[in-house]
Amino acid sequence: MRSKGTGFRAYTIAYLIFLYAPIVLLPIFAFNNSTIIAFPLAGFTTNWFRELATIPALHHAVWNSLVIAVSTSILSTCLGVFAARASTRYDFPGKGPIIGFIMLPLVLPEIIVAVSLLVVLLGIGIELSAWTVILGHVLICTPFSIAILNSAFQSLDKSLEEAAIDLGETRWSTFRLITFPLIMPGIISSLLISFTISLDEFIIAFFLTGTQPTLPVYIWSQLRFPTKLPSIMALGTILVALSITLLIIAEYFRRRGIARSGGQDAGGFL
Amino acid sequence: MKPIIQIRDVHKYYGDYHALRGINVDIGEGEFFSLLGPSGCGKTTLLRTIAGFEDLSQGTIHIDGRLMEGVPPNKRPTNMVFQSYAIFPHLTVAENVGFGLRRDPRTPAQKAAAVEEALEMVGLKGYGGRAAHALSGGQRQRVALARALILKPRVLLLDEPLSALDKKLREQMQSELRRLQRQVGITFILVTHDQEEALIMSDRIAVMFEGQIAQLAPPQELYRRPVTRQVAEFIGVMNFLPASVATVNGARIDVEVAGLGTVELAAEQCPGGARSGKGSVGFRPETLTILFEGETPRGRVAEGTVEEVTYYGDMTYYGVVPDGVDVPLTISMRNLVGRRVLERGERTRVAWDPAALVLFC
Structure with a gap:
């Protein structure tokens, strides 16, 4: 028993090192005073971070990515709320196939989605821009939003909405006063997940972005220049720190939501 | 109202x-x-x-x-x-x-x-x-x-x-x-x-x-006075015996009940409406009374064998099969002081009142 336990423990540790070593290396080389990404370390510097502040193209890319990710997360969460409510509350002809088609992008290869979108957009004659990227990202994020919001709606007792209507509220005020606050944790999760997916999505952005690249596309374009590598490392460090902060905030709100409504914690991000 | x-x-x-x-x-x-x-x-x-x-x-x-x-x-x-x-x-x-x-x-x-x-x-x-x-x-x-x-x-x-x-x-x-x-x-x-x-x-x-x-x-x-057997079975416990309606004569109904003989019922005892032919009569467990030694009956008496005894503390529920029938009737008896609880297999007399019967046609 003892030796078996030790074996699993060693495996777990090795596995975690394999997963996280590259991420730990990011900040190490981001602060390393050398253009060559290799040990031994040359010394501490914050030059690479300062250099980031001087690249206008990077700033444009970050701005583009933020606009696209925020728009995508809001749009796909709204669509997700509608679809999840429809699929959990109503029965209508063709419901199965319709929901199936909405969920399909979850398993379609992204490159196929990207190429076909490109062909269609060019065929219609729509110019490539941030909007076309948002379109593509909404397409792939909506299934995630629906999946998250479906479970939020399913755990919501239907008679709560009926009770509010019975007590004199309209359908809309019932949604605002009862449904919305109770599915709030799901909405935050959905916003966060689609924001994250959109922010680091590369293939669709690469195909559909016009003259304004997103952050991943910009990073990919910079990898051709070895001297730019340390500043990419610095950028990566900032992104990792941001993701962790975002995750902690989201988890805080999720737990608070559950505690306030007295539900059972069914496990979250952390 | x-x-x-x-x-x-x-x-x-x-x-x-x-x-x-x-x-x-x-x-x-x-x-x-x-x-x-x-x-x-x-x-x-x-x-x-x-x-x-x-x-x-x-x-x-x-x-x-x-x-x-x-x-x-x-x-x-x-x-x-x-x-x-x-x-x-x-x-x-x-x-x-x-x-x-x-x-x-x-x-x-x-x-x-x-x-x-x-x-x-x-x-x-x-x-x-x-x-x-x-x-x-x-x-x-x-x-x-x-x-x-x-x-x-x-x-x-x-x-x-x-x-x-x-x-x-x-x-x-x-x-x-x-x-x-x-x-x-x-x-x-x-x-x-x-x-x-x-x-x-x-x-x-x-x-x-x-x-x-x-x-x-x-x-x-x-x-x-449940109107149908379905209602009667849903509300509380009711015993049923097969019966045949001989004549329906205005307010009086002559009924032949298996094991109990001929009875004359009032029209109100058939709330679902009476007509001649096969049917059944129902009665509640508390309308039947087990006669212990020396007790004199009010109403009519049937004899039978105790088949089941369920003791609830305040009440005892008996399953008694009357002679000439093969269905046990449920009888509830309050456990009064000094009243004994019958054993399975004992012979007993059961008092019943035709006024408590309900007829389902």
């Missing part, structure tokens, strides 16, 4: 499924009315059509003289206590109870007083600040009641409100609901599958099977 709700020829279809099949009933002002039936009989559907959550496929419902067609639930003079109580988990007890007052023109202080008054009425004085999700089942029930009653509806609809509570709490809430109904004086319509609960609480009971009202009567009449 002045009717507050008039239901006329109401039908409800779900696709091909015929959930309500021609419901006609008037429910009186200030009445405690129960819809009783097994699950799937349409009782909850009927309640939800009154509340406005289900459309009618056919027929009309008037509440307080007003036709309810096209009137949404939030515009009806009814409020509902849901089976799951539907307490809003993100609000406090006071916010839950005062939820329906949002559109009320009164000042916040007046509304708070109304909430406190409603909480006091259901025995939850001082609970207003608590989080709703931290309440016990019985407390949730009371919050749901206060929340519905604060709007002073003309009719309170209760959808199996006690089914989630344990036995002790349920019995306590039954008498409390009855007291509350007398206190506020409004019409209560209770949906339940528990016949005992319906008998205890109601002024009148509608027994429903398969989307139809099988019988509509006050509790005593329902228990003593």
Whole structure:
């Protein structure tokens, strides 16, 4: 028993090192005073971070990515709320196939989605821009939003909405006063997940972005220049720190939501 | 009785499924009315059509003289206590109870007083600040009641409100609901599958099977004079013996009962209507009496063998097979001081009264 336990423990540790070593290396080389990404370390510097502040193209890319990710997360969460409510509350002809088609992008290869979108957009004659990227990202994020919001709606007792209507509220005020606050944790999760997916999505952005690249596309374009590598490392460090902060905030709100409504914690991000 | 709700020829279809099949009933002002039936009989559907959550496929419902067609639930003079109580988990007890007052023109202080008054009425004085999700089942029930009653509806609809509570709490809430109904004086319509609960609480009971009202009567009449065997079997325990109706002669009916001989019944003992031919008679366990040594019978006597003895403490239930029949009859006897409990296999005499029989043709 003892030796078996030790074996699993060693495996777990090795596995975690394999997963996280590259991420730990990011900040190490981001602060390393050398253009060559290799040990031994040359010394501490914050030059690479300062250099980031001087690249206008990077700033444009970050701005583009933020606009696209925020728009995508809001749009796909709204669509997700509608679809999840429809699929959990109503029965209508063709419901199965319709929901199936909405969920399909979850398993379609992204490159196929990207190429076909490109062909269609060019065929219609729509110019490539941030909007076309948002379109593509909404397409792939909506299934995630629906999946998250479906479970939020399913755990919501239907008679709560009926009770509010019975007590004199309209359908809309019932949604605002009862449904919305109770599915709030799901909405935050959905916003966060689609924001994250959109922010680091590369293939669709690469195909559909016009003259304004997103952050991943910009990073990919910079990898051709070895001297730019340390500043990419610095950028990566900032992104990792941001993701962790975002995750902690989201988890805080999720737990608070559950505690306030007295539900059972069914496990979250952390 | 002045009717507050008039239901006329109401039908409800779900696709091909015929959930309500021609419901006609008037429910009186200030009445405690129960819809009783097994699950799937349409009782909850009927309640939800009154509340406005289900459309009618056919027929009309008037509440307080007003036709309810096209009137949404939030515009009806009814409020509902849901089976799951539907307490809003993100609000406090006071916010839950005062939820329906949002559109009320009164000042916040007046509304708070109304909430406190409603909480006091259901025995939850001082609970207003608590989080709703931290309440016990019985407390949730009371919050749901206060929340519905604060709007002073003309009719309170209760959808199996006690089914989630344990036995002790349920019995306590039954008498409390009855007291509350007398206190506020409004019409209560209770949906339940528990016949005992319906008998205890109601002024009148509608027994429903398969989307139809099988019988509509006050509790005593329902228990003593069920119109069909189905109703009789659903309400309490009833013994049945095969019988044949010899003659129907105005107010008198001559019946030949297996194992008991010929009896003459009054017309009112056949509430479902009498005609000659095969049928059955039914009688309740407490209308039969086991005769112990030296006791003289009132009414008629049959002899039989004790086949089963179930001892309940205050009562003993016997299964006695009368001579000439092969079905055991259930007989309930109070365990009085000095009265012994019979053993299985003993011979015994059973006294019975023809006036207690109900005839089903």
